[in-house]
Amino acid sequence: MVASQVNFTIMRRIAIRFALVVLLPMTVLSVAMGCSKHEGVRGDSAELSAFAQQMLSEVNRVRTQPKEYAEVELKPLIKKGDQSKFQVALQGCYKALLTTEARKPLALHDALMLSAQWFADDYVKTKKIGHIGSDGSDVGVRVKRYTKVFGSYVGENCQYGLTEARAVVRSLVIDVDDDARGHRWNILHDKYTHMGVGFLKTKDVPYGSVVVQDFGWKHF
Secondary structure, eight states: OEEOOEEEEEEEESEEEEEEOOOOOEEOOOOOSOOOSBOOOOTTOHHHHHHHHHHHHHHHHHHHOHHHHIIIIIGGGOOTTOOSHHHHHHHHHHHHHHTOOOOOOOEEOHHHHHHHHHHHHHHHHHOOOSSOOTTSOOHHHHHHTTOSTTTTEEEEEEEESOOSHHHHHHHHHHOTTOTTOHHHHHHHOTTOOEEEEEEEEBTTSTTSEEEEEEEEOOOO
8 A cells, every 4th residue: 555644753852843754655554453434542542552562662673773673674675776865865764773872662651642642633623744733732731731750851753644653663764854854863862761652543634644652751
């Protein structure tokens, strides 16, 4: 199945930085989640919990085994001599991960799960890519609704159009349309300790789905 996808990232450390990522066609596999018309599921649902565990596993593959991830997930996609935008980003990512030191694995955090799912559900209201909610909130505000333990050290990735954890993380790591590679930066940030995952699939929004990853550094 060929899907259109969009990635969007935010990093907040006192200040907020945005990076917009535009459309990229990619062959993906569909996750078997029994999605209904509106598949926004709450942080305590079994489906979201299973999906979050899959997402956490894929993110931690990149963090704890970056070189192996590059060889297994990225190298088979490389086409020598192809200088398309996707291939340039892919090959750059492959080379970068080969020289990246392993990071500690992340753990799921209930507050980040709640903030991520709130924003995923909110996509039905805004129908806009980005990180500002229908109530004007950004990721820092949303996380603080549920916990203060991360302070201002939080980040967020949003991916639109893919619904399978492996494909979502691969897309964010390659980060084809963000010259600053902000999605990859969030996934590999050595200070982050926790993450949360939100998911929504519905015909009522552009691209048909959104995955939200919220990150935090629990440093006190």
